[in-house]
Amino acid sequence: DSGVTQTPKHLITATGQRVTLRCSPRSGDLSVYWYQQSLDQGLQFLIQYYNGEERAKGNILERFSAQQFPDLHSELNLSSLELGDSALYFCASSDPGRTIYNEQFFGPGTRLTVL
Amino acid sequence: AQSVTQLDSHVSVSEGTPVLLRCNYSSSYSPSLFWYVQHPNKGLQLLLKYTSAATLVKGINGFEAEFKKSETSFHLTKPSAHMSDAAEYFCVVSPRGGGYNKLIFGAGTRLAVHP
Numbered sequence: 001d002s003g004v005t006q007t008p009k010h011l012i013t014a015t016g017q018r019v020t021l022r023c024s025p026r027s028g029d030l031s032v033y034w035y036q037q038s039l040d041q042g043l044q045f046l047i048q049y050y051n052g053e054e055r056a057k058g059n060i061l062e063r064f065s066a067q068q069f070p071d072l073h074s075e076l077n078l079s080s081l082e083l084g085d086s087a088l089y090f091c092a093s094s095d096p097g098r099t100i101y102n103e104q105f106f107g108p109g110t111r112l113t114v115l
Numbered sequence: 116a117q118s119v120t121q122l123d124s125h126v127s128v129s130e131g132t133p134v135l136l137r138c139n140y141s142s143s144y145s146p147s148l149f150w151y152v153q154h155p156n157k158g159l160q161l162l163l164k165y166t167s168a169a170t171l172v173k174g175i176n177g178f179e180a181e182f183k184k185s186e187t188s189f190h191l192t193k194p195s196a197h198m199s200d201a202a203e204y205f206c207v208v209s210p211r212g213g214g215y216n217k218l219i220f221g222a223g224t225r226l227a228v229h230p
Binding site: 002004033035042043044045048056058090092101102103104105106107108109 | 147149151157158159160161164166205209210216217218219220222223
């Protein structure tokens with residue numbers, strides 16, 4: 001158990017809908033990262049937050065957004081969903097104060113299916 | 116720019132025989148290197164990380180990886196495969212320092228272990 005929790009575990013929805021994925025980092029970790037894992041794109045970095053502020057963006061669509069709250073949990077919002085958004089979404093956390101190597105600890109993921 | 120190439124998409128071994136999963140990286144400066152494992156329907160677990168303290172890195176479950184700067188390789192090995200090792204393995208690179216950096220994943224190697 002990495003200490004990172006994600007809810008829900010599974011999400012099934014229809015095209016055009018909006019969903020919210022939630023992540024709680026390991027205790028004390030200030031950085032939260034979101035990744036998308038799909039069959040055709042592999043594992044790709046979406047976005048990073050550090051202590052409530054957006055730190056870096058990767059291949060994140062404009063229909064997607066995220067935020068990190070004062071208690072450090074994070075939410076990833078996906079809107080106007082398309083079939084191609086079906087994927088496994090992972091949250092990871094790290095604490096830059098404890099390591100220079102940037103190892104990240106992953107949650108179990110949320111499997112999103114868009115029908 | 117950094118990148119990582121996993122040279123085999125699938126590796127099949129018999130139980131009790133050695134495992135070799137190959138990874139080459141590209142980085143303009145000294146990176147952090149990791150191996151993560153993903154068991155079916157599970158999240159990503161950190162197997163080991165390269166910290167520059169030693170070129171041979173020991174991880175969990177009997178896995179090791181050797182960092183070879185001259186070959187820009189970070190191959191993962193295990194002397195004797197176990198059925199429970201069947202999973203997908205990811206070689207990962209990240210800029211070192213600051214702890215603010217995304218992870219860059221290889222495409223993954225699926226390891227099958229046969230009785």
